[in-house]
Amino acid sequence: MKISDKIDFNNDWKVITIFIGGNDLCRVCRNKNYLPENYISKVKDAIDYIHANVPRVFINLLEPVNVTMLYNFKFTGLMCGIAHIVACNCAANPWTKAAAQRMVERVEGYVHEVNALVDSGRYEKDDFTVVVQPFFRYTLPPHTNNEVDMSYFAPDCFHFSLKGQTDAALALWNNMVEPVGKKRLNWYEGEKLECPTKSRPYLYTKKNSVASFYENDDFSAKNLAENRLLAKSAGSNDQKKAVTSSGGGVLLMVALASVAVLALVILGSVLYKRHQNKVNCSSRQRLLPNPDRSGDVRYNGNFQH
Numbered sequence: 001m002k003i004s005d006k007i008d009f010n011n012d013w014k015v016i017t018i019f020i021g022g023n024d025l026c027r028v029c030r031n032k033n034y035l036p037e038n039y040i041s042k043v044k045d046a047i048d049y050i051h052a053n054v055p056r057v058f059i060n061l062l063e064p065v066n067v068t069m070l071y072n073f074k075f076t077g078l079m080c081g082i083a084h085i086v087a088c089n090c091a092a093n094p095w096t097k098a099a100a101q102r103m104v105e106r107v108e109g110y111v112h113e114v115n116a117l118v119d120s121g122r123y124e125k126d127d128f129t130v131v132v133q134p135f136f137r138y139t140l141p142p143h144t145n146n147e148v149d150m151s152y153f154a155p156d157c158f159h160f161s162l163k164g165q166t167d168a169a170l171a172l173w174n175n176m177v178e179p180v181g182k183k184r185l186n187w188y189e190g191e192k193l194e195c196p197t198k199s200r201p202y203l204y205t206k207k208n209s210v211a212s213f214y215e216n217d218d219f220s221a222k223n224l225a226e227n228r229l230l231a232k233s234a235g236s237n238d239q240k241k242a243v244t245s246s247g248g249g250v251l252l253m254v255a256l257a258s259v260a261v262l263a264l265v266i267l268g269s270v271l272y273k274r275h276q277n278k279v280n281c282s283s284r285q286r287l288l289p290n291p292d293r294s295g296d297v298r299y300n301g302n303f304q305h
Helices: 036-053 078-092 097-119 162-176 206-213 218-242 247-286
Strands: 014-018 057-062 128-133
Touching (some): 014 036, 036 057, 036 097, 097 128, 128 162
Parallel strands (some): 057 128
């Protein structure tokens, strides 16, 4: 940005979006370096660096995606099972009910730390601000025929596809034009694009949201009502998440191990057969005429019987 002739680095406003934490949550059951307090320490260091080196910045700080959806919802296909074991086994296959509950608590811990950092007022300046965008908090994967709609996901069944990225970007924009305290906490299929109003033609920060929070705004009132229902629903499901059986994850592990053993047996058989063929081929080649002897017929690649 400093060397670009298309931007006035010192005076133009910049929008930076930070969306990080999902991969940390996927490792938190195995490594204490990914506990919520360590996660937020690194986030704070990153924002502090931007604050010290880039003037006039609006930072979107997204709440981490709720990775516990990997075991609460049915992702179909063997490849999804393998991908989740490799990429996020902590969330996809907790071995016990206690481990499943700890994952729920870790996700909540990340969300709490993100909001606590911003609510501290550390970054509320006239030329710099950080706003938490919470649309992932209660977002659930879209479903088709009671199964996760995989068109929203990349082949690894973890990252978003182009379709998923598009809808997430739309949800982020909608959060940006909603007042702090009245932002929607989920996104859904078919969500429409919201626009700033003539009376409030700007992105919302904590400072400029204070006045609008008390205004009679039907759209924001609808958001608040929906958010209360989402929070109530999430609260009633916490116990379900805590007692979610890990049997499905164990069975998947056993099934994958069985498939791996079978694959190794088949591979071993194929390699052994190839070895035998090579030995037989070498034996037969020794019976062919010597191509260096005058008058002998050279081997043309076909065995003659």
